[in-house]
Each structure stands twice: as structure tokens, then as C-alpha cells.
Amino acid sequence: MRIVSGIQPTGNLHLGNYLGAIRNWVKMQDEVAASGGQSLYFLADLHAISMPHVPADLAANTREMVAALVACGIDPDKSILFNQTQVPAHAELQWLLSGTARMGWLNRMTQWKDKAGKNREGASVALFTYPVLQAADVLLYQATHVPVGEDQKQHLELARDIAQKFNNDFGPKDENGEAAPVFTLPEAIIPPEAARVMSLRDGTSKMSKSDPSDMSRINLTDDADTIMGKVKKAKTDPEVLPGEAKGLEGRAEAANLVGIYAAMAGCAVDAVLAEFEGKGFGAFKPALGELLVAKLAPINACFIELRQDRAALDAILRAGGERARALAAPTLAATYEALGLVRG
Ligand code: TRP
Numbered sequence: 001m002r003i004v005s006g007i008q009p010t011g012n013l014h015l016g017n018y019l020g021a022i023r024n025w026v027k028m029q030d031e032v033a034a035s036g037g038q039s040l041y042f043l044a045d046l047h048a049i050s051m052p053h054v055p056a057d058l059a060a061n062t063r064e065m066v067a068a069l070v071a072c073g074i075d076p077d078k079s080i081l082f083n084q085t086q087v088p089a090h091a092e093l094q095w096l097l098s099g100t101a102r103m104g105w106l107n108r109m110t111q112w113k114d115k116a117g118k119n120r121e122g123a124s125v126a127l128f129t130y131p132v133l134q135a136a137d138v139l140l141y142q143a144t145h146v147p148v149g150e151d152q153k154q155h156l157e158l159a160r161d162i163a164q165k166f167n168n169d170f171g172p173k174d175e176n177g178e179a180a181p182v183f184t185l186p187e188a189i190i191p192p193e194a195a196r197v198m199s200l201r202d203g204t205s206k207m208s209k210s211d212p213s214d215m216s217r218i219n220l221t222d223d224a225d226t227i228m229g230k231v232k233k234a235k236t237d238p239e240v241l242p243g244e245a246k247g248l249e250g251r252a253e254a255a256n257l258v259g260i261y262a263a264m265a266g267c268a269v270d271a272v273l274a275e276f277e278g279k280g281f282g283a284f285k286p287a288l289g290e291l292l293v294a295k296l297a298p299i300n301a302c303f304i305e306l307r308q309d310r311a312a313l314d315a316i317l318r319a320g321g322e323r324a325r326a327l328a329a330p331t332l333a334a335t336y337e338a339l340g341l342v343r344g
Contacts, residue, residue, distance in 0.1 A: 001037035003028055004186070005133070006084070009061040013068045015218040016197035016207035018299075019263045021149065023161075024191045026073035028147055033078045040141055040236045040324060041074055043083040046090060046133060050126035050167050051115070057326040063313045071303035076316050085099070086173040086321025089328040093136035094129070096335050100166045101132045105158055111151070114195055124180060135159035140328045147191065152198050156188040157280025170338040190285035200234040203269075224293045231257075231289035236281040243277040261288050264295050 008023060029039045043064050047216075062083055074081055084090045106112060109131055116123035126133075134155050138146050139162070146156055163183035171179030197207045197217040216231055222230070223293045235253045242248060248255040258276075261284075276284050283336045306312065336343055 001032055001035060002082065002144050003032050003037065003039040003147065004042075004141050005140045005147045006042045006047070006137055008048050008060065008067040009043045009045055009083075010209060011061045011064055011207035011218050013065070013220045013303075014209060015220075015260070015296075016209055017068070018072060018220065019197050021147075022069060022072045022074075024147055025069075025079075026286075028189075029079045038080070039078070040080040040143075040327070041069065042081070042087075042137070042320075042324070044134075044137070045089075046084040047130060050124055050130050061203070062317075063310060064307055066313045066316055067303055067307035067309075069214075070306060070316065071220070071299045074158045076320060080320050080323045081316060081321030082151060083317050086317060087140075087324045087328055089137050089325065089332045090133065091318060093140050093332060093335060094133045096225065096339060097132050097136055097162055097166065098129065100337070101129075101158075101162050105161060106131060109158065110154060111218060121150070125130055131155045131158045132267075134342075136160045138186045139163055139183045140331055142331060143186040144184060145189050146186050147189045147218065150190055153188050153190060156186065160185045166335075166338075172338060178234070182331070182338050185239065197263075200255040200256075200295075202218070202232060202235065203254075203256045216295070218292065220296070222296075223300070224297065227292050227296065228286075228289040231285050231292065234285065236285075239286060240278050241273060241276045244273055247273070257284065257288055261291060264291050264342070295302075 005025060010017075024037075025041055029041075032039045043062050043065055045058060048058055048061075064082075066081065069081065070076065106128055112123075112128060112130070115127055134152075135158060137249070138156075138159055146159075148156060148178050157172070163181075163185050167179055167181040167183060171182050173179055199207050199211060200218075201211075201213055201216040205211075211217060215233060216304055218227055218230055234257060236257065237254055239251070239254070241254070248258060258269055258272055262272045265272065276287075333343070
């Protein structure tokens with residue numbers, strides 16, 4: 001099993017990032033290591049330039065994201081942790097796959113349609129070819145499994161389509177005329193428990209770094225008092241908690257807080273409700289706050305320390321980049337070869 005996944009470097013990491021993606025990466029890292037496989041996790045900094053961006057922020061966010069990943073449990077000895085920029089083969093393979101990807105395929109991508117909006121003429125070429133770079137990211141390492149959120153499923157299917165067409169069109173033929181695949185077809189893994197964490201002020205919108213109210217989210221930099229304060233001020237309703245999940249329907253804020261509790265405790269929503277049935281938020285909120293503080297305190301301490309140690313962060317990325325370049329080299333060479341490109 002070889003797991004490959006990427007995340008765009010954003011600043012202001014919060015509980016939604018942790019429960020949505022990062023925690024699942026840590027779990028998969030440990031499972032894969034136990035079974036003798038390999039996990040590669042990278043910061044998709046090359047993808048970040050497909051939208052308008054501030055260079056100094058991108059550099060700072062890249063380092064901040066490494067600090068967060070390590071604080072949350074990504075172990076640079078168990079996983080290969082790096083940023084795309086340090087492995088030029090990502091950009092090279094993207095170009096090599098651009099001869100195989102079809103305009104029609106990219107035109108159907110919903111993320112392209114959403115992000116370009118009405119102004120397609122003004123969108124960057126990188127935004128349009130973004131999914132080809134994403135395909136290169138995983139095909140380069142012969143990934144077997146790619147943990148992603150639901151919104152990335154379509155990009156993974158595209159990566160499979162590109163791999164299949166390339167194998168068909170250019171895979172070297174053996175003596176029976178059968179094409180030997182150049183690329184492994186990767187499978188998406190969409191974790192069922194990828195909790196969708198909603199804003200603490202509005203249970204119908206996602207917890208987000210760009211929400212103007214800091215009270216809407218729990219940041220990885222928040223100390224214990226701040227976390228307790230935010231949980232106590234979280235929006236709720238006047239009802240008591242029901243005995244099972246069905247009773248939370250139509251109660252977005254209540255469902256969100258119970259969902260966060262279950263995710264942090266590592267148990268089912270029904271188990272949380274069995275414990276708090278009939279209790280109001282006056283009782284539930286302090287319990288949730290304490291649970292969050294207990295689970296996030298070690299992450300917070302590590303994050304705060306590591307994010308200011310630029311030398312340590314750059315060393316992690318450099319070492320990961322070196323290992324990734326070595327793993328990428330044979331597939332990149334085979335791709336050039338299959339296309340008839342002479343490297344001398
Ligand atoms: N596009 C992904 C996202 O926005 C990030 C990403 C880039 C990625 N390359 C990848 C995810 C390769 C999985 C595999 O979330």
C-alpha cells in the first residue's frame with residue numbers, strides 16, 4: 001500500500017482542518033507503517049499559485065502548515081513529508097501528462113467551474129490545468145490509495161482516466177503485444193468519519209479561517225481559556241439533548257457540538273447522547289470544553305514551539321524532499337522513455 005495525499009498550505013489552522021483531514025492522515029500513516037507500506041504527504045504549494053496569492057504569505061503558510069502537521073502527529077520518520085516545490089518531477093510530469101489529458105475532461109471539473117465562476121477568460125491557465133498537476137502528484141509515486149475529501153473525488157477519477165489512457169497509448173508493449181502499465185491506477189479513500197465541523201456561530205456554514213468572527217472557530221493556537229470561552233459562547237438552542245442522533249435533526253448547532261464531542265472522544269454520536277440525554281447545554285458545554293482542551297493542549301504546545309523554529313521546519317521539508325525525489329525518479333524516467341523523449 002502506498003498512500004499519497006496533498007493539502008494546500010493555508011494559515012490560521014483550526015479544528016475543522018484537524019478533524020477534516022489531518023487526523024485521518026495520522027491514522028493512515030500509522031496503519032500503513034504497521035503493514036510495511038509507505039505514506040507520502042505534501043504541501044501543494046504549486047497548486048496555491050493557481051489563484052491570486054501573496055508570495056510572502058505562501059512561504060509563511062507553507063512553514064506554518066508543516067508545523068501543524070507535525071504537531072498533530074505526522075511523523076517525518078514514518079511519513080515522507082515535503083512540499084511539491086522541492087520535487088521538480090511534479091511539474092515535469094504535469095507537462096508530460098498534458099499531452100494525454102483532454103480539454104473536455106478538464107472542462108467538466110466542478111472545482112474549475114466553481115472557482116473560475118463567470119469569468120473564465122480571466123482565470124489562470126494553472127487553475128484550468130490544476131487537476132493534471134494533481135494527477136501527476138499521485139501517479140509520480142505509483143500511489144495505490146489517496147485519502148481525500150468528497151470534493152476531490154472527481155479529481156481522483158480524472159487521475160485514473162489520465163493513467164489509463166497513458167498506459168494504453170504509451171505503455172511499452174511486451175512480446176504478446178500487451179501494454180505494461182507505466183502508472184498504477186490510484187484509488188480514492190474518502191473517510192466516512194471525516195467530520196464536517198461547522199462554525200460555532202452558525203451551524204449551517206463550515207468552520208473557516210476566513211470567517212470574520214474569531215469566535216466561530218477553535219484555532220490550533222488557542223490556549224485553554226480561549227477554547228473554554230469560545231465553547232461557552234457557542235450558539236445553541238434552549239432544548240435539552242435527545243437520546244439518539246435522530247433527535248438532532250433540524251438542530252444544526254446542537255448537532256455540530258455533539259459531532260465535535262464524538263469526533264474528539266473517538267466514539268459514535270449515539271454514545272455521546274446516551275451519556276448526555278436530557279441534559280442542557282449548561283452541562284454539555286463545560287464537558288465539551290474540557291475534552292477539547294485535554295486533546296488539543298499537547299498539539300497546541302508543540303505547534304506554538306515548532307512554528308517559530310524556521311530552521312527545523314526547513315530541515316524537515318528538505319529531508320522529505322530528498323526522499324521523495326529518489327522515489328519519483330524511476331517513474332519520471334519511464335514516462336520520458338515511453339513518450340520517446342531522449343534524455344541522453
Ligand atoms: N486539490 C487538493 C485539495 O485542494 C490538494 C491536493 C493537491 C491533493 N494534490 C493532491 C490531494 C494529490 C490528494 C492528492 O484538497
